[in-house]
Amino acid sequence: MAPATIEFDDVTDDRFGGKAAGLAELRRIGLSVPVGFVIADASAHGALDAAVDRFCQMAAEGVTPVAVRSSAVGEDGEDQSFAGQYDTVLGVASVDDFTAAVRRCAGSVASQRASSYSGHSPATMHVVVQQMVDARAAGVVFTADPATGRRDLMVIDAIAGLGEALVDGSASPDHVVLNADGSTAVREVGTAPVLSSDDVAEIRSGALRAARHWGRPLDLEWAIDGTGKLWWLQARPITTLPGDLNEMDSPVAGSDHVYTRCNIGEMMPGAFCPLTASVSGYAIDYAMQMTQVVARAQPRYEKPWLQVGYFYGHMFLNLTEGTALSSGILGNSREQFSMSICGRVVDELEAKPPRPFARKLVNTVRLTSHALSAGPAIRRLADQIAGWPIPSHEDARLVLQQLESGVQLYCDVTLTHVRSSSRAAVAANILESTLVRQAVKNGRSEEEGQAEAARLMAGASDVESAMMLDQLQSVVRAIAADSGVATRFLAAAPDVAVVELQRADNASGEALRQFLLRHGHRGYRELCMRDPSWAQDAGGLGAMMQVMVRAASSDRQPAHSPTEAPTSPAIRFLARLAQGGARGREETKSKMALMAHALKRGYRHLGEVLARSGRLPDADLVFFFDRSELPRVVGDDDISELVQSAVKRREALAYQDSLEFEDVSVGRPRPVVAPPVITSTADQVVGRPASRGTVEGTVRVAKTIQDARDVQRGEILVAPVTDVGWTPYFTVIAALITDIGSSVSHGAVVAREYGLPCVVNTLVGTQVLRTGDRVRVDGDRGVVTRLG
Numbered sequence: 001m002a003p004a005t006i007e008f009d010d011v012t013d014d015r016f017g018g019k020a021a022g023l024a025e026l027r028r029i030g031l032s033v034p035v036g037f038v039i040a041d042a043s044a045h046g047a048l049d050a051a052v053d054r055f056c057q058m059a060a061e062g063v064t065p066v067a068v069r070s071s072a073v074g075e076d077g078e079d080q081s082f083a084g085q086y087d088t089v090l091g092v093a094s095v096d097d098f099t100a101a102v103r104r105c106a107g108s109v110a111s112q113r114a115s116s117y118s119g120h121s122p123a124t125m126h127v128v129v130q131q132m133v134d135a136r137a138a139g140v141v142f143t144a145d146p147a148t149g150r151r152d153l154m155v156i157d158a159i160a161g162l163g164e165a166l167v168d169g170s171a172s173p174d175h176v177v178l179n180a181d182g183s184t185a186v187r188e189v190g191t192a193p194v195l196s197s198d199d200v201a202e203i204r205s206g207a208l209r210a211a212r213h214w215g216r217p218l219d220l221e222w223a224i225d226g227t228g229k230l231w232w233l234q235a236r237p238i239t240t241l242p243g244d245l246n247e248m249d250s251p252v253a254g255s256d257h258v259y260t261r262c263n264i265g266e267m268m269p270g271a272f273c274p275l276t277a278s279v280s281g282y283a284i285d286y287a288m289q290m291t292q293v294v295a296r297a298q299p300r301y302e303k304p305w306l307q308v309g310y311f312y313g314h315m316f317l318n319l320t321e322g323t324a325l326s327s328g329i330l331g332n333s334r335e336q337f338s339m340s341i342c343g344r345v346v347d348e349l350e351a352k353p354p355r356p357f358a359r360k361l362v363n364t365v366r367l368t369s370h371a372l373s374a375g376p377a378i379r380r381l382a383d384q385i386a387g388w389p390i391p392s393h394e395d396a397r398l399v400l401q402q403l404e405s406g407v408q409l410y411c412d413v414t415l416t417h418v419r420s421s422s423r424a425a426v427a428a429n430i431l432e433s434t435l436v437r438q439a440v441k442n443g444r445s446e447e448e449g450q451a452e453a454a455r456l457m458a459g460a461s462d463v464e465s466a467m468m469l470d471q472l473q474s475v476v477r478a479i480a481a482d483s484g485v486a487t488r489f490l491a492a493a494p495d496v497a498v499v500e501l502q503r504a505d506n507a508s509g510e511a512l513r514q515f516l517l518r519h520g521h522r523g524y525r526e527l528c529m530r531d532p533s534w535a536q537d538a539g540g541l542g543a544m545m546q547v548m549v550r551a552a553s554s555d556r557q558p559a560h561s562p563t564e565a566p567t568s569p570a571i572r573f574l575a576r577l578a579q580g581g582a583r584g585r586e587e588t589k590s591k592m593a594l595m596a597h598a599l600k601r602g603y604r605h606l607g608e609v610l611a612r613s614g615r616l617p618d619a620d621l622v623f624f625f626d627r628s629e630l631p632r633v634v635g636d637d638d639i640s641e642l643v644q645s646a647v648k649r650r651e652a653l654a655y656q657d658s659l660e661f662e663d664v665s666v667g668r669p670r671p672v673v674a675p676p677v678i679t680s681t682a683d684q685v686v687g688r689p690a691s692r693g694t695v696e697g698t699v700r701v702a703k704t705i706q707d708a709r710d711v712q713r714g715e716i717l718v719a720p721v722t723d724v725g726w727t728p729y730f731t732v733i734a735a736l737i738t739d740i741g742s743s744v745s746h747g748a749v750v751a752r753e754y755g756l757p758c759v760v761n762t763l764v765g766t767q768v769l770r771t772g773d774r775v776r777v778d779g780d781r782g783v784v785t786r787l788g
Contacts, residue, residue: 004050017071022235036130138163144217149655243648250305271313271656313656343761480552494542521597524725689782690748691758722747
C-alpha cells in the first residue's frame with residue numbers, strides 16, 4: 001500500500017497533483033521551498049491519521065503554523081489551472097484546526113464550482129502541507145505576459161504581507177513589467193514600493209531558472225520573509241497563453257538595422273497570418289530587392305526578408321537596407337529618404353557611404369529609366385493575371401504546384417507596382433521639394449509649399465480608387481432614389497441586404513452587379529490571403545453601403561480641378577507628372593489586389609481540399625502555415641504536430657493584432673508595452689498637409705474598419721491608416737486624419753479627389769484625439785486644433 005504522506009523529495013511526477021509536482025521540481029533545481037509534505041488521497045481511510053502524526057512532528061520541530069492547500073489530480077496542469085476552485089487554509093497551528101483544514105480541502109474536490117469549472121467528475125484530492133512564511137511581501141510572477149501573450153515580458157505583482165489579498169482581489173498590488181533583458185518596461189507602485197530593485201532581480205533570476213527548466217512559461221507564487229529571504233510557494237504552467245507571438249518571425253537583417261511600420265503599414269495594416277507573410281510579404285520584399293539590383297545597390301536578389309521584416313505578425317520596412325539605394329543615386333540623402341517613408345528625419349538611421357559621382361549618375365539613370373519605362377509592363381498586367389487560372393483540382397499537390405506559379409506571377413505584378421510607385425514618388429517628391437524651396441525663398445512656410453504641392457496633385461483624372469468610389473456612389477444613389485428599395489436595404493442585416501440586392505431585377509441590383517464585376521477584388525487589407533475581398537464579404541460591404549445610403553442626401557462629388565493654375569511651365573510639367581504617377585500607382589495597386597484576390601481564392605480552395613481529405617480539421621487553418629510548410633501538408637507524412645502549431649498560431653493572431661509599435665525601431669521591433677497617455681498642452685496635433693481646406697467638426701476615432709461603421713455624416717475620421725477598404729466612408733466624412741502616411745499615400749490621394757481636408761503622419765492622432773472631440777482640421781498647414 002502506498003504511504004499516506006509523501007515528502008517533497010520523493011515526488012517525481014504529477015501523480016499527486018500539479019502543485020506537489022511543481023514544489024518538488026522547484027526544490028530539485030535549487031530554489032528555496034518551505035518545508036512540508038503531501039497527503040496522498042486525503043479522503044482515503046487512514047490518510048488523515050497519518051497526516052496528523054506528520055503535522056505533530058513538524059510542530060515539535062517548531063515549523064508551524066502551516067498552510068493546507070489542495071493538490072488535486074489535474075490541478076495546476078498544462079490544460080487547466082483550477083486557480084481558486086479548491087480550498088486553501090492558512091495559519092493552521094493546532095491539531096483540531098489541521099484536521100478541519102484537511103477535511104475542508106478534501107471536500108472541496110466535489111464542490112459545485114470545481115465541477116462547473118472542469119466539466120468533469122471529481123478528481124482525486126491530494127493535499128500539500130507547508131510551513132507558512134512570515135511574509136513581509138508576497139506575490140506572483142509570470143514569465144510571460146498572460147494579458148498580451150508576449151513571451152519577451154515578465155510580469156511581477158506584489159503586495160505587503162501575505163499573498164491572499166492579491167489572490168482574492170482585495171488589495172491593489174505593485175505592478176512591474178520587465179523586458180527580456182531585465183530592464184523595466186512598466187512600474188506602477190505606491191508611495192512605499194513593496195519590492196526593492198534587488199528583490200525584483202532575485203525574483204526574475206529564480207523565475208527564469210524555473211522557466212528554462214520546465215521549457216515553457218510559468219506562473220509562480222513567492223514570498224519574502226522578514227529576513228529578506230525569497231521563498232517559492234508554487235509553480236504551474238500559464239494555461240491561457242496563445243501560441244508564441246514570435247514563432248514565425250523573420251531573421252533580423254542586422255542588430256543595428258532600423259525598421260519602420262510607416263508606408264508599409266498603409267498597404268499591410270494590422271497583423272497577418274503566416275501564409276500572407278510568405279506570399280504578399282515575400283512578393284513585396286522580392287520587388288524591393290529587385291529595384292535595389294537595378295540601381296546597383298545590391299548585386300543580386302539575396303534571400304527573403306532583407307527589405308521587409310515580419311515580426312509579431314506585422315510587416316516592417318528595413319530602412320537601413322533602403323539607404324543603400326538613396327546613397328547610390330543623385331539628389332537623394334538619408335534625410336530625404338527617411339522623410340519620404342516616415343514623414344520625418346529618422347535620426348536613428350545611418351546612411352550608407354556615398355558612392356562616387358560617376359557611379360551615382362549611372363545608377364540614377366538606370367533607376368529612373370526603370371521607373372519611367374514601366375508603361376508596357378503595366379499594360380501587360382491585365383492579360384497576365386487573366387491568364388493565370390484559379391486552381392480547381394481536387395488533387396492538393398496539383399493545386400499547390402499551380403499556386404506556386406501564381407506566387408511567381410504575383411512577384412512580377414508587385415515589381416511592376418513598385419516601378420509605378422517609384423515613378424509617382426519621384427514626381428511628387430520633386431514637385432513638393434521645388435514648391436517648398438520657392439515658399440521659403442519668398443518668406444512663406446514649408447507647410448505652405450507642401451499644401452501647394454498637394455493642391456496641384458489633386459488634378460489627376462481617372463484615378464482608379466476615385467473611379468471605384470464613383471461607381472459605388474452610383475449604386476448608393478440608385479438605392480436612395482427608390483424609397484422601397486432603400487427601406488428594405490437599410491432594414492436588413494448588412495450581409496442579407498447585399499445578397500438580396502445582388503439578386504434584385506432592378507436598377508440598383510444591376511448597378512451593384514456591375515460594381516462587383518469590376519471592383520469586387522478590392523477591400524480592406526486586400527493583400528491578406530485570409531481576409532475576404534468585397535465580392536466575398538457581403539457583410540462588410542453591406543455595412544459600408546448602409547452608412548453611405550443614410551448619408552446619400554449629402555453626396556460629395558470629386559473635385560478634380562485645381563483652383564488656380566500654376567504660372568511656371570516647369571511646375572505645370574511636374575504637376576502633370578505627379579498626377580500621372582498617382583494615376584499609374586493606383587492602377588497597379590488595383591492589379592496587385594486582383595492577383596492577391598485570385599491567390600486567396602486558390603489558397604481557400606486548397607484548404608477546402610485538405611479539409612475534405614482529413615489532412616486539416618478545417619479549411620481556414622491553411623492560412624496559418626508558411627509556404628515552405630505546405631509541401632508537407634499536402635504530402636503523406638504525419639503532420640499532427642504541425643497542425644497543432646498552426647492552431648496555436650491562429651490563436652495568437654488576435655493577440656498580435658492588438659500590439660502597437662513605435663514608428664521606427666532599431667534592431668528587432670518590440671511592441672510598446674503600455675502606450676503612454678499623450679496629452680497636448682497646446683491642444684494641437686501636427687502632421688503633414690496632404691489635402692487642402694479647413695473644416696470644423698466632431699471627431700470619430702476608428703482604429704479598425706469595424707469601428708468606422710459607426711461614422712456619422714459630417715464627422716472627422718481619425719484612423720491609424722486607411723487603405724482602399726476605407727474609401728467608401730470618404731463620401732460621408734468631412735475630413736481625414738491619420739497616424740501615418742504621406743502626400744502620395746492612398747488616403748491622401750482619394751481625399752484630394754473628394755475635396756476633403758486631410759492631415760497625415762500625425763503619429764499620435766488616434767491617441768490624442770477622442771470620439772466626440774470638436775476640432776478644426778487645417779489641411780493647408782497640417783494642423784489639427786481641439787476646440788474649447
